[in-house]
Amino acid sequence: DAKTTQPPSMDCAEGRAANLPCNHSTISGNEYVYWYRQIHSQGPQYIIHGLKNNETNEMASLIITEDRKSSTLILPHATLRDTAVYYCIVEGSNYKLTFGKGTLLTVNP
């Protein structure tokens, strides 16, 4: 299963865009990139996923590089409630999700 690399922590000012990077250089051609977040000790919350093309939904945008070796999750206007641990996951064989340590995003007022 492809592994992902994320920075351990990032800060962002409230109202600004938060850009969270992820490297997944060993991703296979048919593997999706998923992003989840965990706020405090709640269950992981699905944000967005993609295969090749950039994706956007009401929560975020996902930019995947052409070679698919990295991606960026963009929260366009971060709020204090977006403070969470963000996980970039490449869905592995048998469809199980492999969580790493993720990125702790702190949104500051």
Place this chain on the structure above:
Amino acid sequence: EAGVTQFPSHSVIEKGQTVTLRCDPISGHDNLYWYRRVMGKEIKFLLHFVKESKQDESGMPNNRFLAERTGGTYSTLKVQPAELEDSGVYFCASSPGTGETQYFGPGTRLLVL
């Protein structure tokens, strides 16, 4: 639409006792997954049901853990006998079909004393 629900939200038991966790997936979701986070570690996959069948149980730590999904609706995860290292948060997730987005429940916090 109701999300994934888990019961209980918290459980405190003594070593050697039995605990049963329950997960109700989103209505109509055939796929159900169990994950857990033990103290200081990352969230790890335990197993995957498709309807009532175990599709993948490669993450189950040992034979003290038994997962069932009779009738293909809700699932239970029994730990018998519980050990100290079983303490952690147990998450359940469901998806409509295999390979589709997994939606997580709030988790059950288990503390074994």
